[in-house]
Amino acid sequence: GGRAAAAGLLATPAAGFLAACNKEGSTTSTGGEKTKENPFGVVKDKGLEIAGFDGGFGKDYFEFNKTKFSQKYGKAEVKYSKLILTDYQPRFYGGNPPDVLNNSSPETIPVGNLVKGDQLVDLTELLEADSYDEPGKKVKDTLVTGTVASGLHNGKPYTLNYAYSIYGHWFDQTLFDKKGWKAPKNWAEFTTLAEAAKKEGIAAYTFQGIHSWYIHNVVNEWIWKVGGKAAIVAIDHLEPNAWKSEAVKAATEKLAEMVGKGWVQAGASGLDHTTTQQAVIDGKALFIWCGSWLEGEMAKTIGNAKLSVAAPWDLTTSDKSKFGTVHAAPGEGFVVPRKSKNPEGGLEFLRMMLSKESARKFAELTKSLPVVKGAADGLTISNALTSASKVAAEAPEVINWFYEGWYPTLQKAVGTQATELMAGRITAAQFQDEVQKVADAVAKDAKIEKQKRTDV
Numbered sequence: 001g002g003r004a005a006a007a008g009l010l011a012t013p014a015a016g017f018l019a020a021c022n023k024e025g026s027t028t029s030t031g032g033e034k035t036k037e038n039p040f041g042v043v044k045d046k047g048l049e050i051a052g053f054d055g056g057f058g059k060d061y062f063e064f065n066k067t068k069f070s071q072k073y074g075k076a077e078v079k080y081s082k083l084i085l086t087d088y089q090p091r092f093y094g095g096n097p098p099d100v101l102n103n104s105s106p107e108t109i110p111v112g113n114l115v116k117g118d119q120l121v122d123l124t125e126l127l128e129a130d131s132y133d134e135p136g137k138k139v140k141d142t143l144v145t146g147t148v149a150s151g152l153h154n155g156k157p158y159t160l161n162y163a164y165s166i167y168g169h170w171f172d173q174t175l176f177d178k179k180g181w182k183a184p185k186n187w188a189e190f191t192t193l194a195e196a197a198k199k200e201g202i203a204a205y206t207f208q209g210i211h212s213w214y215i216h217n218v219v220n221e222w223i224w225k226v227g228g229k230a231a232i233v234a235i236d237h238l239e240p241n242a243w244k245s246e247a248v249k250a251a252t253e254k255l256a257e258m259v260g261k262g263w264v265q266a267g268a269s270g271l272d273h274t275t276t277q278q279a280v281i282d283g284k285a286l287f288i289w290c291g292s293w294l295e296g297e298m299a300k301t302i303g304n305a306k307l308s309v310a311a312p313w314d315l316t317t318s319d320k321s322k323f324g325t326v327h328a329a330p331g332e333g334f335v336v337p338r339k340s341k342n343p344e345g346g347l348e349f350l351r352m353m354l355s356k357e358s359a360r361k362f363a364e365l366t367k368s369l370p371v372v373k374g375a376a377d378g379l380t381i382s383n384a385l386t387s388a389s390k391v392a393a394e395a396p397e398v399i400n401w402f403y404e405g406w407y408p409t410l411q412k413a414v415g416t417q418a419t420e421l422m423a424g425r426i427t428a429a430q431f432q433d434e435v436q437k438v439a440d441a442v443a444k445d446a447k448i449e450k451q452k453r454t455d456v
Contacts, residue, residue, distance in 0.1 A: 031043060031343075031344035032044075032344075036130070038348070039129045039130060039348075039351070040125065040126075040129070040344040040345075040347045040348050040351075041344055042073050042342070042344045042345050042348045043342075043344070043345075044073050044074050045073070045074035045075065046073075046074070046341070046342050046345060047074070047075050047076070047077075047341070047342065047345075048069060048073070048075070048076035048077070048099050048100070048342055048345040048346070048349060049076075049077060049079065049098040049099050049100075049340070049341070049342075050062065050066060050076065050077065050078040050079070050098065050099065050100050050102075050349060051078075051079055051081060051084070051087075051088055051098040051100070051101040051102060052078045052079070052080050052081070052102050053080070053081060053082070053084055053102045053104040053105045053332075054080040054081065054082050055082070055104065055105060055297075056291075056293035056294075056296060056297035056366075057163065057293055057296060057332065057362075057366045057368065058296060058365065058366060059078070059080060060365045060366075061358075061361060061362045061365050061366060062078045062080075062102075063078065064358065064361050064365070065349065065352055065353050065358055066078050068352050068358065069345075069348070069349050069352055073345065073348070076345075076349075079098070081105065082105060083105055083106065083107055084101070084102070084103055084104065084105040084107060084108055084109060085105070085107040085108060085109050086107065088101060088109065089109055092109070092114065092117070092119055092337065092339075095339055096339075096340075096341075097119070097337035097339060097340050098337065098340060099336070099337070099340040099341060099342040099343060099345050099346040099349070100334060100335075100336055100337075100340075100345075100346035100349050100350060101334065101335050101336075101337060102332070102333070102334055103159065103333045103334065103335050104331075104332050104333060106211065106213070108333070110408065111153050111158055111159055111333075111335070111405070112153060112406075112449065114158070114335070115153050115154065115156075115158055118338065119337060119338055119339065120158045120335050120336065120337060120338055121158075121335075121336040121337070121338050121343050121346070121347065122156050122157065122158065123151070123157040123158060123159075123160055123336065123347075123350075124156070124157060125347065126139055126160065126336075126347050126350055126351060127139050127140035127148060127157060128140065129347075129351055131351075131354070131355070131356075132351050132352055132354065132355035132357075132358075133355040133356050133357055134355075134356055139351060139354055142354065142356070142372050142373055143354070143371050143372060143373065144164055144330070144371050144372075144373055146329070146330060146398075146400075147160075147161060147164075147330045147371040149454075149455075150329060150330040150331075151330070151333065154451075158335060159333040159334065159335055160333065160334045160335075160350055160354075161329075161330035161331050161332060161333050161334075161371060162330075162332045162333075162334055162353060162354075162362075162370060162371055163293070163330070163331050163332035163362075163366075163368050163369065163370060163371065164328065164329075164330055164331075164368075164369040164370060164371045164392075165291040165292050165293065165328065165329060165330075165331045165332075165368070165369075166291070166292045166309060166326065166327075166328045166369070166388035166389075166391055166392050167217060167221070167289070167290070167291050167292070167326070167327040167328065167329070168289065168290075168309040168310055168311055168312065168326060168327065168391060169183075169287040169288065169289050169309065169310045169312070170280060170287065170288055170289075170290050170294055170307050170308065170309050170310075170384075171183060171280065171286055171287050171307070171308060171309075171310065172280060172281060172283065172305040172306060172307065172308075173305075173306040173307070173308040173383060173387075174304055174305055174306045175283050175286075175305070176308075179196075181193060181196070183308070183310035183313075184310070184313045185313055185314065185323055186313050186314035186317075186323070187254065187313065187314060187315055187316070189313065190204070190313055193286070194258075194261070194263045194286075197263075197286050198262065198263065202283065202284060202285065202286060203263060203264060203265035203266070203268075203279075203284065203285040203286070204258070204263040204264075204285070204286045204287065205258050205263050205264050205265065205285065205286065205287050205288075206264065206265035206268045206276045206279050206280065206284075206285035206287070206288050207264075207268055207269075207276060207288060207289060207422060208271075208272065208273035208276050208277070208288070208290075209268050209269050209270055209271040209272060209273075209275075209276055209419070210269075210270065210271065210272055211272065211273050212412075212415030212416055212418065212419045213411075213415055214273065214289055214290065215289070215415060215418040215419055215422060216404075216411060216414040216415035216418055217289060217327065218255070218289045218418070219251060219252065219255070219414055219418050220232065220235075220327075220399070220401050220414075221289075221312050221327050221399055222250075222251035222254065222255075222312060222315055223235070223245075223247045223248050223251045224247075224321060224325070224327075224399045224401075225251070225312045225314070225315055225319050225321050225325060225399075226246075226247040226250045226251055226315050226316055226319050226320065226321075227245060227246065227247025227248075227250075227320055228247075228320030228321050229321075229397075229456075230320075231245055231247035231248070231320075232399070232400075232401050233453060233456050235401065235403055235439075236401055236402045236403045236406070236453055237452060237453070238403075238407075238439055238442060238443040238450070240440075240443075241436065242436075242439065243432050243435045243436040243439055244432055244436055247320075248432055249428065249429075249432065250315060250316055251315065252418075252421060252428035252431050252432065253428045254315050255418070255421055255422060255428070256421060256427060256428045259421070259422060259423075259424045260424075264422060265279055265284065265285045268422070269419055269422055269423035274297075274298070276288060277290065277294060277297070277298055278298065278301055280305075280307075281298060281301065281302055281303065281305040281307075287310070291331070292309070292367075292368050292369060292384060292385070292388040293366065293367075293368050294307060294384060295307050295367045295382055295383070295384035295385070296365075296366045296367045296368060296384075299367075306383040307383060307384040307387070308383060308384070308387040309384070309387050309388050309391055310391075311323065311324050311325065311326040311391055311395065312325065312326070312327075321397055321399075322396045322397065324391075324394055324395055324396050325395060325396055325397040325398070325399060326391055326392065326395040326398065326399065327398070327399040327400065328392050328395065328398050328399075329398075329400055330371050334350055334353075336350065354371075354372055355372075356372060356374075356375055359371075359372035359375035359376075360375045360376065360379075362375075363375055363376035363379055363381075363385065364379065364381060367381065367382040367384055367385045368385065368388075369385065369388065369389065369392075376389070402451070402453060406450075406451045407442045407448065409438060409441075409442060410435075410438055410439055410442050413434065413435050413438035413439075414435055417430075417431045417434045417435050418431065
């Protein structure tokens with residue numbers, strides 16, 4: 001999928017990773033003359049190596065931008081990977097990283113370790129440069145709010161997140177129209193719908209099973225929905241017993257209720273993402289949580305399904321967040337390795353990707369929103385894109401969290417325990433106990449750098 005939004009998800013290499021690379025001293029290459037047309041001083045025909053993730057967003061947008069770069073600066077190549085950490089971490093160690101890296105996939109390279117090892121270019125120069133095709137604007141002025149902030153590490157921009165993903169529960173509009181069903185606004189409506197579906201042998205809910213990153217998102221969104229931002233801030237800040245709050249209790253009890261009432265697709269916890277996503281397309285399940293790359297990822301097997309997204313419905317009668325509050329975030333991170341052969345080319349490649357033309361092409365090709373403001377305006381090529389844009393535009397509040405990137409071991413624990421909960425193997429109370437233990441361990445571990453949100 002287009003997952004691994006802004007964070008290192010599954011792998012947590014040992015502390016001190018890459019610090020060793022530092023001793024070799026700087027091997028940054030020197031660029032050519034900087035001009036208005038060529039702000040980073042890219043040398044022609046130097047060659048550009050782009051490391052792309054072969055996932056939910058596909059390869060076409062990379063190929064489009066590669067061609068665009070080649071026409072101006074000569075040869076460029078994209079090498080595709082399904083596992084970025086496995087394929088590219090050794091090249092950082094070896095001192096020969098690619099010129100630009102799409103740090104996405106089910107396993108990403110934790111940015112904190114790369115920054116510690118002085119392995120990445122600070123992207124301030126890119127953000128302050130002139131937009132590629134919007135005269136009089138700097139690159140940073142063309143990006144949707146939150147894009148720059150989402151790529152900061154210790155206050156400096158090292159990651160450029162390119163896709164503006166809208167997350168939520170997806171359903172097949174075609175099926176709902178046929179049955180006269182509507183997306184629920186509260187738990188009572190969801191209950192009625194789930195029972196109606198059950199009578200027809202349809203599971204109201206499924207999730208991506210063995211890839212626990214997905215269900216961990218549902219847990220976070222539901223905690224925010226019930227307890228408001230404060231409940232998630234407490235979690236991000238590793239406050240004592242943050243996972244024992246009323247909001248966490250309510251959110252996890254609702255997940256357990258779905259399991260107990262037989263609303264969850266049988267055996268989902270052992271299935272993969274494409275199988276469970278296909279279950280919604282095939283009318284075997286009503287809802288699955290995912291990001292707005294879903295339609296693009298499932299394009300080959302979508303048939304007549306029309307995917308629409310629903311914001312989290314009210315879970316209790318006293319939720320602190322209003323209905324319509326949605327999780328939306330810039331994701332699909334790109335970094336420019338400092339010790340590559342052509343970091344100037346890497347920066348220019350990103351500047352081209354952030355042009356209005358390239359961003360619109362991304363929307364057309366992937367049916368997803370880019371982070372460039374207005375790039376997808378007026379495009380009516382996809383039900384999912386239209387639905388996601390509408391949900392984002394109407395949101396009274398946007399859900400986000402940071403512990404996922406800051407403390408990957410805690411994120412992993414949430415995913416693992418939520419999967420156990422959805423498989424009916426543990427209770428909501430056990431989920432809270434187990435996750436709280438890991439949060440406490442992270443809080444006590446002096447080797448783990450602690451961070452604070454800047455938006456509270």
